[in-house]
Amino acid sequence: MRLLVLILAVSACQSSDVSRQVGARCDTNADCDVKCLPPGGDWPGGFCTVLCDTDANCPEGTRCIDEQGGVCAYTCAADPSCTFLGDGYKCKMVDSHGGGAKVNACTGG
Amino acid sequence: MYRWLSLAIALAPAVAHADQVAPPPVAPPDMSDQAIGASIGAATGGRVTAGGLRVAGHFLYQLSDRDWFDGTAAFTFGGGTAACFRDRTDTFICDHGLAQGDSVELEAGVRHFLGGQGQFWPFLLGGIGLRGVDFSSDGVNGFALAFHAGGGIRASVSPGVAITAQGELELGFGAFNHTLGIEPQLGVAITAGVEFRL
Numbered sequence: 001m002r003l004l005v006l007i008l009a010v011s012a013c014q015s016s017d018v019s020r021q022v023g024a025r026c027d028t029n030a031d032c033d034v035k036c037l038p039p040g041g042d043w044p045g046g047f048c049t050v051l052c053d054t055d056a057n058c059p060e061g062t063r064c065i066d067e068q069g070g071v072c073a074y075t076c077a078a079d080p081s082c083t084f085l086g087d088g089y090k091c092k093m094v095d096s097h098g099g100g101a102k103v104n105a106c107t108g109g
Numbered sequence: 110m111y112r113w114l115s116l117a118i119a120l121a122p123a124v125a126h127a128d129q130v131a132p133p134p135v136a137p138p139d140m141s142d143q144a145i146g147a148s149i150g151a152a153t154g155g156r157v158t159a160g161g162l163r164v165a166g167h168f169l170y171q172l173s174d175r176d177w178f179d180g181t182a183a184f185t186f187g188g189g190t191a192a193c194f195r196d197r198t199d200t201f202i203c204d205h206g207l208a209q210g211d212s213v214e215l216e217a218g219v220r221h222f223l224g225g226q227g228q229f230w231p232f233l234l235g236g237i238g239l240r241g242v243d244f245s246s247d248g249v250n251g252f253a254l255a256f257h258a259g260g261g262i263r264a265s266v267s268p269g270v271a272i273t274a275q276g277e278l279e280l281g282f283g284a285f286n287h288t289l290g291i292e293p294q295l296g297v298a299i300t301a302g303v304e305f306r307l
Contacts (some may be wrong), residue, residue, distance in 0.1 A: 024194035
């Protein structure tokens with residue numbers, strides 16, 4: 001019984017806010033399901049994302065922003081909303097892709 | 110004195126006959142001291158536990174009236190989609206699904222018959238196995254120690270052949286590469302098989 005509890009506890013500790021689809025660190029596309037925005041000023045540590053034409057193409061909690069032909073990024077209300085992505089990420093107003101409107105998204109730079 | 114001696118002589122065959130009445134069997138009467146078998150089914154995985162099609166070979170050896178040693182070589186074949194990534198703290202995490210990865214396991218266990226009727230004999234099983242696990246799409250592999258516990262039922266279909274169905278819980282820990290280190294193993298396997306008396 002203790003072994004079962006221990007294994008379940010360890011398993012529970014491994015959950016993550018990000019995934020291979022959106023948010024994981026990366027250096028190349030092979031680190032992601034679809035696309036890696038390589039490490040740099042705009043995407044510190046690299047940022048896995050998916051291509052999009054509209055917000056409907058993006059996973060929950062993300063929106064389609066106008067970068068590199070349209071990629072999904074986490075939406076935010078203020079800088080603290082982006083702290084889970086690590087140092088260098090802030091909540092910025094960027095162009096949404098396809099709609100011409102502005103949207104708050106977590107990016108670096 | 111003569112009367113008592115005559116009574117003893119008269120009753121002796123009856124007593125001897127009573128001694129020869131066999132007690133009810135506690136294990137399948139058709140099961141010999143050795144048997145081999147094969148089984149097929151499904152195993153659930155997740156994270157760094159391999160899951161998918163489960164194929165196994167068994168060697169059974171009688172230990173006592175109710176218990177048989179069950180030596181098993183089990184193979185699990187799952188899918189191959191990459192599911193590992195680095196989170197924002199640069200920790201390598203694998204989030205494989207229920208039917209991903211491959212594994213090979215050698216297991217030593219005991220099958221304990223609970224007593225049955227006619228053709229059907231339920232049993233409990235427990236054991237420990239050493240498995241190699243591989244998720245080739247992520248380049249992740251390792252070795253793990255897994256404890257097995259479960260139960261099943263054996264049904265005789267002919268004097269030398271029986272079919273089985275069993276389910277088991279598999280718990281353990283393994284050591285993996287890619288900075289994963291020690292990771293849990295947690296899964297369920299449900300299989301059906303056939304056994305042949307040796």
